[in-house]
Each structure stands twice: as C-alpha cells, then as structure tokens.
Amino acid sequence: MPDELAVRTESIRKIYQSGDQSVAAVDGISFEVHKGEFSAIAGPSGSGKTTLLNLIGALDEVDEGRIWVDGTEITALGRGERADLRKHKIGFIFQSYNLIEVLSALENAEFILLLQGVDPAERQRRVRAIFERIGLDGLEDRRPHQLSGGQQQRVAIARAIATQPALILADEPTANLDSATGAALLDVMEELNRDLGTTFIFSTHDPRVMERATRLIRLVDGRIVEDH
Amino acid sequence: MSLAMAFRLGWRNLWRHPRRTLLTALAFSLGVFLLIISLGLGDGMHEKMIETGVRVGSGHVVIEPADARSTVDELHYLSADTAAAAERLLHQADLREMVRGVAPRLLASGLLSSANNSTGVQVVGAVPDRERGVTLLPEKIVEGTFLEETGRTPSTVIGSALANKLGVGLGSKVVLMTQAGSEIQSQLLRVRGIFSTGMEDVDLRLVSMRIEDLQLAIQRDGAVSHLAIFLDGSERTEEVRRLVAQRIERGFDGDPPSVLSWQEAMPELAQFIVIDDAGNYLFNGVLLFMVALGVLNTILMAVLERRREFSLLLAIGMRPFEIAAMVMAESFLLTGVGTIVGLVLGWSLHAYWAIHGLDFSGAMDQGLSVAGVSVDPIVYSYLYPGRIRWTLIFVAILGFAASLYPAVRAARTAPSEATQG
Numbered sequence: 001m002p003d004e005l006a007v008r009t010e011s012i013r014k015i016y017q018s019g020d021q022s023v024a025a026v027d028g029i030s031f032e033v034h035k036g037e038f039s040a041i042a043g044p045s046g047s048g049k050t051t052l053l054n055l056i057g058a059l060d061e062v063d064e065g066r067i068w069v070d071g072t073e074i075t076a077l078g079r080g081e082r083a084d085l086r087k088h089k090i091g092f093i094f095q096s097y098n099l100i101e102v103l104s105a106l107e108n109a110e111f112i113l114l115l116q117g118v119d120p121a122e123r124q125r126r127v128r129a130i131f132e133r134i135g136l137d138g139l140e141d142r143r144p145h146q147l148s149g150g151q152q153q154r155v156a157i158a159r160a161i162a163t164q165p166a167l168i169l170a171d172e173p174t175a176n177l178d179s180a181t182g183a184a185l186l187d188v189m190e191e192l193n194r195d196l197g198t199t200f201i202f203s204t205h206d207p208r209v210m211e212r213a214t215r216l217i218r219l220v221d222g223r224i225v226e227d228h
Numbered sequence: 229m230s231l232a233m234a235f236r237l238g239w240r241n242l243w244r245h246p247r248r249t250l251l252t253a254l255a256f257s258l259g260v261f262l263l264i265i266s267l268g269l270g271d272g273m274h275e276k277m278i279e280t281g282v283r284v285g286s287g288h289v290v291i292e293p294a295d296a297r298s299t300v301d302e303l304h305y306l307s308a309d310t311a312a313a314a315e316r317l318l319h320q321a322d323l324r325e326m327v328r329g330v331a332p333r334l335l336a337s338g339l340l341s342s343a344n345n346s347t348g349v350q351v352v353g354a355v356p357d358r359e360r361g362v363t364l365l366p367e368k369i370v371e372g373t374f375l376e377e378t379g380r381t382p383s384t385v386i387g388s389a390l391a392n393k394l395g396v397g398l399g400s401k402v403v404l405m406t407q408a409g410s411e412i413q414s415q416l417l418r419v420r421g422i423f424s425t426g427m428e429d430v431d432l433r434l435v436s437m438r439i440e441d442l443q444l445a446i447q448r449d450g451a452v453s454h455l456a457i458f459l460d461g462s463e464r465t466e467e468v469r470r471l472v473a474q475r476i477e478r479g480f481d482g483d484p485p486s487v488l489s490w491q492e493a494m495p496e497l498a499q500f501i502v503i504d505d506a507g508n509y510l511f512n513g514v515l516l517f518m519v520a521l522g523v524l525n526t527i528l529m530a531v532l533e534r535r536r537e538f539s540l541l542l543a544i545g546m547r548p549f550e551i552a553a554m555v556m557a558e559s560f561l562l563t564g565v566g567t568i569v570g571l572v573l574g575w576s577l578h579a580y581w582a583i584h585g586l587d588f589s590g591a592m593d594q595g596l597s598v599a600g601v602s603v604d605p606i607v608y609s610y611l612y613p614g615r616i617r618w619t620l621i622f623v624a625i626l627g628f629a630a631s632l633y634p635a636v637r638a639a640r641t642a643p644s645e646a647t648q649g
Contacts, residue, residue: 050647059543059644080547086643087545098540098646102240112544114233159544171647 005068006167006199007033007056012065012075014051014222025051027222028065033201033215035166038193040202040213048222049203050171056201057090057169058082070166087115091160091198093170097152099144099159105151106131106140109158116163123162130158134188150181154188161192170202174209186212231557234550238558241530252526253566256623259519260570261577263512263619268578268609269586270508274501275610278462281497282490283364284430287331287456289469290493291476294486296454303335306485308450314485315455317475326468328458329362331355334442335453338406340386340435344395349435351404353442362458365423365436372398372421375438382441385421387431398422404435408447415445426604463613465489516626523566524630527559531634538638539645548639555638559631567623571616581609 014026025048033039041049054060056067058074066075070089074082086092091112099108109130110123118126131137134154144152153173160168170189174182190212192198202209210216218226242249282288291314293304306314311332317323318330334353339346356375360366365385366374375383384402386394396402400419405412417437425431443449459468466489473487491498531538538551589605 054644054647057543059647060642083542083545083547083643086543092543092646094540094646096536098536100237100537100540102237102244114230115545115550 004034005032006035006037006070007031007201008068009056010066012052012055012062012067014048014055014060015063024222026055026062029219029222029224030065031217031224031227033167033199035199036193036197037215038190038200038213039215039217040204040210041217041219042204042210043219044205047219049205049219051222052219053169053171053201053203056167057092058086087112088163089166091163091165091168093153093156093160093168093173095172095175097144097149097156097176099152099155101144104141104143105136105147105155105158108144108155109162112159112163127158127162130162134158148181149177150185153177153181153185157185157188157192161196161198164196165198167199167201170200172204172206173202174204174206179208182206182208231553234554234557235561237554238561241534241558242562245530248526248529249562252522253562253569255519255522256563256566257570257573259516260567260619260623261574262515263623264571264574264611264616265577265581265609266508266512267615267619268574268581268611269607270505271612271615272581272608272610273604274504275462275612276604276608277497277501278490280364280427280604281494282456282458282462283362284425284427284434285456285490286333286454286493288459288462288465288490289457289472290454290488290490291457291472291485292454292488294483296486303337303453305334305448305451305453306455308452310480310485311450311452311455313479314476317479318455318457318472320475323468323471323475326459326464328460329358331358331363331456331458332439332452333454333456334439334446334448334451336406336442336446338404338435340390340394341403341405342394342396342400345393347390347393348433349390349404350433351406351442352434352436353439354436355439363456364425365434368423368425369421370424372419374421374423375436376420377438379418381416381418382437383420384417384435384437385423386419386435387433388422388424389428389431390433390435391419391422393432404437404445406442406446408445413445413447415441417441462490465491516623520626520630523559523563523627524633526562527555527631527634528637530558531555531638534638535641535645536648538641539643542641542643543646551641552635552639555635556628556631559627559634563623563627563630567620567627571619575616578609578611581607583608585609 010030011028012026013024013028016023016025029052041052043049055062062075066073069085072085074085077085106127110127113123113126131140134157136151136154136158139147139151174185177185186209189200193200202213204210216228217224293306296304315330318327332355336351338349338351340349370388374385391397394402396419398419402417402419404415404417443451459465469487469489476484476487541551585606585608587606
C-alpha cells in the first residue's frame with residue numbers, strides 16, 4: 001500500500017443474517033482514501049455507511065476482502081492487535097458522543113493517552129492545548145451531563161485527536177446537534193484537517209457535512225454508486 | 229490501563245447509583261457482621277466447653293498408661309518412677325513456656341457413706357498445690373477450703389449435690405470404701421470443702437482427696453492414673469501433644485505411656501464441636517452466598533446498563549481483560565467497603581461480648597450439658613487465631629466469584645456496539 005494512503009479496501013463484504021435471509025451490508029467495496037482527505041460517506045439508512053466505517057475502524061470483521069489502514073492490513077490482525085491499532089492509529093467520533101459519565105471533560109479527552117501510557121503531565125499539556133483550540137477552555141472539570149450536546153461532541157473530538165491518529169472516523173457527528181452547533185463543529189474539524197493534516201472520514205446524511213467534504217462517496221445497498 | 233485507574237473508575241461507577249450501592253454494601257456488611265459474631269459466639273462457647281471439660285477432666289493433654297483404655301473394668305496406673313520420668317520431660321524449656329501446669333492424679337471408684345446415706349463415687353486423688361490455678365474444683369469451692377491439711381483425719385472435698393444426698397456439711401465425717409487389690413478398704417474422711425460446678429454429674433459423683441491419702445487407701449504407693457497437662461488455651465494442644473509424645477517415645481525404653489489430646493480423651497465433646505462447627509459453617513456459607521448473589525445482581529445490572537460504555541472503551545483501544553479488570557475492581561470495592569464496615573461492627577460487638585458476655589440463661593433455664601460438660605449460659609465471644617484472616621479470604625473469594633460473570637459479560641461486549649445509535 002502506497003505511503004500516501006490512509007485507507008485502502010479491496011472487495012470487502014460484510015454479510016448479516018436476518019432470519020433465513022443473508023443481507024450484504026457492505027457488498028464488494030474497493031476504494032482508497034489519501035492522507036489528509038476530508039471525506040464523507042453518504043447514503044440512505046441501511047445503505048451500509050456505519051458498517052463500512054466499523055470495518056475500516058477495525059470494530060468489526062469483514063467476511064471477505066482486505067483492508068489496510070496507514071499501511072497495516074487490519075484484516076490480518078487478531079483481536080488484541082486490532083485493539084492496539086485502534087488505540088494508536090484511529091480516532092472515533094460517535095453520533096451520541098459516547099463520553100464516560102464518571103469522568104470529567106479533561107479526563108475523557110485524555111483517556112486514550114492514558115491507555116497509551118503517556119505520562120500525566122504530557123497528557124494534560126496536550127489536552128489543554130486542544131481544549132483551548134476548540135473552545136472548551138474552562139470546561140475541563142465538568143462532567144458530560146454538565147455540558148451541552150455541542151460541548152460534549154467537542155470533547156469527543158478532543159479525545160479523538162489527542163493521540164494524533166492517522167485517521168479519524170466520525171459516525172454521523174452532527175446528527176444530534178442543531179444547525180449552528182453542527183456548523184461550528186464542522187469548522188473545528190475542517191480546521192484540524194487543514195492545520196494538522198488529519199484524515200477524516202464521515203458517515204453522514206447531513207447535507208451540510210456533504211457540502212464541506214472534499215470527497216463524497218455515495219452508498220446504496222452496500223455498494224458505491226458515486227465517488228467524487 | 230493501570231490498576232489505579234481501574235479502581236478510580238470502579239469507585240466512581242459505584243456512585244452512579246448511590247442508593248443501590250449502599251444497599252448492596254450494607255447487605256454485605258450485614259453478612260460479614262453476622263459471620264464475625266456467629267464465629268465469635270461459637271468459638272467462645274466451644275472454648276469454654278473445652279476449658280471446662282479439660283479443667284474438670286484430664287487436661288488439654290494427658291499422659292496415661294498405654295493400656296489405660298484397653299479395658300473399662302480395670303484400673304491402670306503409672307508407677308511413681310514412670311510418672312516422675314514423664315514429668316521431668318515436661319520441664320524442658322520449649323514445653324515449659326507452653327504448659328501452664330501439670331497435675332498428677334490418681335483415680336479410683338468407691339462407695340461414700342454418711343450416717344444417712346451412701347452412694348457410688350468417682351474419687352480423684354490430687355496434689356492440691358498442683359491443682360490450684362489450673363483445674364476447676366479449687367475455684368468452685370463454695371464452703372471451706374480445697375484439701376488443706378487441718379487434722380489427723382484425711383480431708384475430702386465433695387460436690388454440693390453429693391453433700392445434700394448424704395446429708396453432710398462442712399466438718400462432717402464420711403467413710404470411703406474402695407477396692408485395694410482383692411480387699412475392700414474403708415477410710416474415714418472429713419469434709420473440708422464443698423464445691424459447686426453447676427455440672428450435675430460432677431457435683432453428685434466426684435470426690436477429691438489428697439493423692440497420698442488415696443494411694444494409702446488403695447495400697448498403691450506412689451502410683452498415679454495420669455498426668456494432666458494444662459495449657460493457656462486449646463489452640464496449641466496438638467503441638468504440645470506431638471512434642472510430649474516424641475519425648476516420651478525417645479525417653480522410655482520398653483512400653484512408654486500414651487499421650488492423648490483432649491479430643492482423644494473426650495471424643496464425644498470433640499465430635500460435638502466438629503458437628504457444631506460444621507453446622508455453623510454451613511449456615512454462614514449459605515448466608516454469605518445469598519449476600520454474594522446480591523453483589524452479583526448489582527454488578528451485573530451495572531454492567532448491562534453500561535454496554536455502550538464498554539463498547540466505547542473497546543472501540544478506543546481498551547483490551548477485554550482491562551474491561552474485566554475494571555468491573556472486578558468495582559466489585560472488589562463494593563465488597564471491600566461492605567467487608568470493612570461489617571468487620572468493624574462485628575469486631576466491636578465481639579470485643580464487647582468478649583468482656584461482658586452474652587447471657588443465654590433465659591433460654592437455658594434447664595441447663596445444658598454436652599458429653600458430660602455443662603454449657604455456661606453466659607457465652608464470652610472468642611475468635612480462634614486466623615478466624616479474621618480466613619473470613620477475609622472467604623469473602624474475597626465470594627466477591628471475586630460474584631464479579632466473574634459480570635466481568636466476562638462486560639469483556640465480551642462487541643466494540644461495534646459503540647456506533648449503534
């Protein structure tokens with residue numbers, strides 16, 4: 001896999017059983033994402049967006065095909081190795097924020113650094129810098145329930161970028177936010193993409209995200225029907 | 229993830245539902261509390277029974293003729309030389325620090341008569357100075373003194389029930405008829421003391437007199453039936469028995485005397501204690517098992533509620549065993565808090581009852597005796613060494629077992645659940 005590629009998939013399939021029927025959620029998809037891209041995967045509900053994201057993010061396993069992330073073939077990895085890859089190379093942003101309720105905003109954002117074994121001073125330094133950059137200054141000690149939806153999603157972004165991953169996968173990141181908050185959040189992600197060169201792949205059916213994306217991949221029934 | 233972080237997260241997770249956590253911890257505390265006081269009262273009652281049994285009987289460890297128990301209708305004796313040689317072995321330094329006292333005894337059966345009545349008795353010939361401080365009778369004298377030499381007529385002490393039956397009191401004369409070889413010997417004795425142990429059989433059947441008077445009466449000069457060895461408590465019985473038996477084995481040519489523990493000398497009492505302990509263990513085990521089910525329920529509920537959180541943690545790179553460790557830390561903290569509270573409360577009540585005792589006389593007004601040993605209605609709590617350590621190990625195992633299934637469930641969460649809306 002060439003160095004400039006963040007992601008490469010080769011004829012990947014993921015099949016789910018629904019009663020007696022087999023449904024291919026992802027049906028033979030091959031595509032490449034270059035480093036520094038700001039891409040969106042769009043499509044109607046059930047088109048396979050989230051499944052594709054899960055496969056690229058090593059959260060799920062393919063039934064057929066191969067996937068590389070930042071030069072590593074993740075389809076050849078075991079469970080533990082996939083966990084390590086997620087910890088070091090991939091950042092996730094989820095639709096429903098998925099912050100840990102019992103941790104403060106700062107602790108949530110530095111959690112992956114803690115798993116990586118980064119020392120406390122360095123963790124704090126990195127996360128405080130990110131908080132300042134994305135407008136969370138002063139909210140470090142708040143618990144998730146004390147933050148608005150937009151603030152929680154910013155903390156999730158801070159958590160995703162704190163480790164400076166090769167790739168950030170964002171699953172419908174603006175779905176639960178009002179338009180102003182969603183736009184502000186996209187500004188933050190665009191800025192990070194531009195300034196740090198972080199690769200983003202979104203799954204979305206939000207037109208605002210599609211407008212901002214530098215590349216749009218449309219899925220229908222688990223297949224790419226449009227890529228530009 | 230470090231263990232410290234697992235505990236920090238576990239602790240905070242517990243307080244997501246403070247009421248549920250407190251109720252579960254309280255149930256666990258109650259279980260540990262009941263376990264401690266139940267063990268304390270059980271051990272206290274057993275220790276008291278053992279103490280009473282050995283102090284009125286043949287000591288914690290007894291040295292007796294090898295054939296003493298081979299026939300029930302024939303009395304066997306240690307010669308004066310054998311008894312003296314055995315006693316010398318007990319004066320070795322390592323044994324001396326464990327042994328509180330050694331009392332040579334001579335046993336005989338006889339008929340005790342007064343002007344009014346007569347009855348069969350068990351006669352114990354004792355050395356008064358060796359009995360004081362270690363055996364029960366000198367402490368239980370309610371009238372007179374214990375075998376003091378006060379005149380030409382040999383002294384005896386008898387139980388209060390026997391005194392009533394014979395219609396005698398302090399200073400009365402009684403006649404003891406015993407078998408001396410093939411002849412029957414009579415000896416006039418003066419009652420110099422009356423004891424009351426509360427044990428009906430002892431107070432009615434036991435007669436004590438000076439060993440030299442009994443040796444004279446049965447014409448067994450210098451002979452003793454056994455050497456009763458008394459310790460500070462029953463815990464080191466087996467250690468002392470083993471040491472004494474080794475010394476006796478090495479120190480005697482030919483046919484050495486037997487060395488028995490109180491369990492061997494009083495098998496009915498030992499068996500009762502084993503059965504009673506087994507019942508207590510079963511009851512306490514069931515109780516704590518039920519409490520552990522409560523812990524399992526709480527932790528499992530907490531795990532099922534947080535599937536999304538576990539999937540997130542897996543998604544961001546946590547390993548399944550780290551998730552399991554976090555859940556187990558939560559359970560450990562929950563049971564740990566419950567154990568500490570239960571231990572403090574249980575130990576406090578145990579300490580109080582160890583000093584003041586718990587009076588069961590209302591429930592035992594008819595008296596209770598087991599294997600001829602009376603059960604004191606006032607039970608003083610006592611915990612054998614290691615009880616707390618074993619209690620902690622037991623509850624730790626229970627807590628671990630209760631957390632195992634929830635931990636496995638949490639660890640098996642699919643990371644892809646994090647993206648489900």
